Structure formats: C-alpha cells, structure tokens
Amino acid sequence: MRFLFVLTIIGIVPSIAFPQAQTEYMSQTTRDRINFTNLNISNNATLFSIKGPAGNVIGHPYLDTTWQAGNVKFYNRLGVSLTTDSLAGVPVRLDLLANEVDIRAGANNIKAVKATAVRYVDINNSFGTVSRYVNTHEYQGNGQALTGFFEQLATGKLDLLLYPSVSIRRANYNLALNTGTKDDELMKKQDWYVASAKQATKFSPGKKAILELMADKKEPVEAFLKTEKPDLKSRAGLLAVFTFYNRL
Known part of the structure; x- marks a missing residue:
C-alpha cells in the first residue's frame, strides 16, 4: 500500500507542474506579442491594406x-x-x-x-x-x-x-x-x-449602315456620299447626311 501511495504521488506531481509551466509559457508569449519591436509582416493583400491617403x-x-x-x-x-x-x-x-x-x-x-x-x-x-x-x-x-x-x-x-x-x-x-x-x-x-x-x-455609323437605313432613297443618298464625302464617324458628317435625307 505504501508503495502504491508513493507512485500515486509521483504521478500527480507532473500533472500539477505541467499546467503551471504552460501558464508561464503562455504568459510570456503574450508579453512577447504585446512588446514586439521587429515583427515582420508579409504583404498579404487579402489581409492588409496600405496606410495612406485614400484615392480620388x-x-x-x-x-x-x-x-x-x-x-x-x-x-x-x-x-x-x-x-x-x-x-x-x-x-x-x-x-x-x-x-x-x-x-x-x-x-x-x-x-x-x-x-x-x-x-x-x-x-x-x-x-x-x-x-x-x-x-x-x-x-x-x-x-x-x-x-x-x-x-x-x-x-x-x-x-x-x-x-x-x-x-x-x-x-x-x-x-x-x-x-x-x-x-x-x-x-x-x-x-x-x-x-x-x-x-x-x-x-453604328458607316456607309453600309447608312444606305441600309435610307434604302428608300438609296440612289440620291449614295450620290450625296460620293460627291460630298462626309466623315461618317463625325458629328458634322452624320448630321449632313441625315439632314439631306430628311429633306428628300
């Protein structure tokens, strides 16, 4: 019985000592994290953003x-x-x-x-x-x-x-x-x-599109495009063609 009691005591002591050591370790780790001076943070774009002025x-x-x-x-x-x-x-x-x-x-x-x-x-x-x-x-x-x-x-x-x-x-x-x-x-x-x-x-402006739109007056419109040569990509050129067509 005395032998068993001693074994029991021996088995208990490590179980008491381990939590104490773990607590001391965790406390030290916490202090280290709070008091860090040279922590290296990677540029992980999913976690961190740049500190500075916002965009305009x-x-x-x-x-x-x-x-x-x-x-x-x-x-x-x-x-x-x-x-x-x-x-x-x-x-x-x-x-x-x-x-x-x-x-x-x-x-x-x-x-x-x-x-x-x-x-x-x-x-x-x-x-x-x-x-x-x-x-x-x-x-x-x-x-x-x-x-x-x-x-x-x-x-x-x-x-x-x-x-x-x-x-x-x-x-x-x-x-x-x-x-x-x-x-x-x-x-x-x-x-x-x-x-x-x-x-x-x-x-979408262009000669083909213009002639399809104005198919009922295709001949005079085609002659106008040939003689006047309006820029069909410009405001002035398109205005000239539509003004001509609407007057026919």
Missing part, C-alpha cells in the same frame, strides 16, 4: 461644367401654377452620372431636378447653336431601357440621336504587385441611335 475621383459627371443658358420643359406644372410647366433663360447643366438637370437659381442656390421629371432641355452649345436634349423615354425601343437624355441632332423621317453617359472605372490597385491606381475615374461615352416613328435603335 478623377473627372466630372457633367456634360459640360460650364453653365449655359437653357430652357427646361417639365412633364408637370410647376408648384401651384395652373399654366406654367417650363423655365426659360435659366443657367443649366446636365449631370450625366446622377441623371439630373442642375438649375442655378443664384450664386449659391443650385436646384437638381431628376431627369424623369423633365421632357426636354434646350441648351446653348459650343457650336454656336442650340441643342435639344430629350428624355429617352420619349422614344420606344432601345430608348425605354435608358435613363437621361438623347441629344436630337436631326429630326424628320429619321431622327439622329446621340446618347451621352458616364460610367465609373473603379480603382484597381494591387497591393501585392504594387500596380494599378487607387483612384476611381469617371469615363464619358457617347452612343449613336436612330429613330423612325419614335422607335429608337442603337446605330
């Missing part, structure tokens, strides 16, 4: 940052007025990202109107003329899937429409490779559309 947004969302005199036609009457549904001769600009018409009522007073409330806007342009921007929902077909405005360059049997828009190219900085940019960028885009009887269709 490059570009602006406006069709033109310059305020231009314009006339705004609304779908509904303004306020309590029974007759007025428009504003004339007011400084305006188009916010393509927010799909809003900004109206400056004073030096520090800017009103933003959702595009869905505006039938059209007439704005002075840099070409010395007036551009009309019509709500895309005034057209059927492809126009119903868009928001914002078509610029009406030519109207008639065939309408020539230009759809301006802005998209955001997100920052693509790669920490592990130290490549890319931290900045978001606003990217402007313009797409051509044509409309017949208010049915709008996306359009």
Whole structure:
C-alpha cells in the first residue's frame, strides 16, 4: 500500500507542474506579442491594406461644367401654377452620372431636378447653336431601357440621336504587385441611335449602315456620299447626311 501511495504521488506531481509551466509559457508569449519591436509582416493583400491617403475621383459627371443658358420643359406644372410647366433663360447643366438637370437659381442656390421629371432641355452649345436634349423615354425601343437624355441632332423621317453617359472605372490597385491606381475615374461615352416613328435603335455609323437605313432613297443618298464625302464617324458628317435625307 505504501508503495502504491508513493507512485500515486509521483504521478500527480507532473500533472500539477505541467499546467503551471504552460501558464508561464503562455504568459510570456503574450508579453512577447504585446512588446514586439521587429515583427515582420508579409504583404498579404487579402489581409492588409496600405496606410495612406485614400484615392480620388478623377473627372466630372457633367456634360459640360460650364453653365449655359437653357430652357427646361417639365412633364408637370410647376408648384401651384395652373399654366406654367417650363423655365426659360435659366443657367443649366446636365449631370450625366446622377441623371439630373442642375438649375442655378443664384450664386449659391443650385436646384437638381431628376431627369424623369423633365421632357426636354434646350441648351446653348459650343457650336454656336442650340441643342435639344430629350428624355429617352420619349422614344420606344432601345430608348425605354435608358435613363437621361438623347441629344436630337436631326429630326424628320429619321431622327439622329446621340446618347451621352458616364460610367465609373473603379480603382484597381494591387497591393501585392504594387500596380494599378487607387483612384476611381469617371469615363464619358457617347452612343449613336436612330429613330423612325419614335422607335429608337442603337446605330453604328458607316456607309453600309447608312444606305441600309435610307434604302428608300438609296440612289440620291449614295450620290450625296460620293460627291460630298462626309466623315461618317463625325458629328458634322452624320448630321449632313441625315439632314439631306430628311429633306428628300
């Protein structure tokens, strides 16, 4: 019995000593982690990001940052007025990202109107003329899937429409490779559309596409293209062709 008791005591002592040593070890480890001075952290892009200034947004969302005199036609009457549904001769600009018409009522007073409330806007342009921007929902077909405005360059049997828009190219900085940019960028885009009887269709300009569109007047249009040689990739060239066709 005495021999068994001694063995039992011997077996207990290590079991008491081990937790004590483990506790001391863990305490030391904790102190070491808290008091580290030369910890080496790898550039793991999934765990860590760079400490420093945030990225910027490059570009602006406006069709033109310059305020231009314009006339705004609304779908509904303004306020309590029974007759007025428009504003004339007011400084305006188009916010393509927010799909809003900004109206400056004073030096520090800017009103933003959702595009869905505006039938059209007439704005002075840099070409010395007036551009009309019509709500895309005034057209059927492809126009119903868009928001914002078509610029009406030519109207008639065939309408020539230009759809301006802005998209955001997100920052693509790669920490592990130290490549890319931290900045978001606003990217402007313009797409051509044509409309017949208010049915709008996306359009890729070119001689073949023009002649297919204007097949009912193919001969005079083809002669016009041959003699005038308009640049069918340019605003002025396309406007000349559509204006000629709509006058036939």
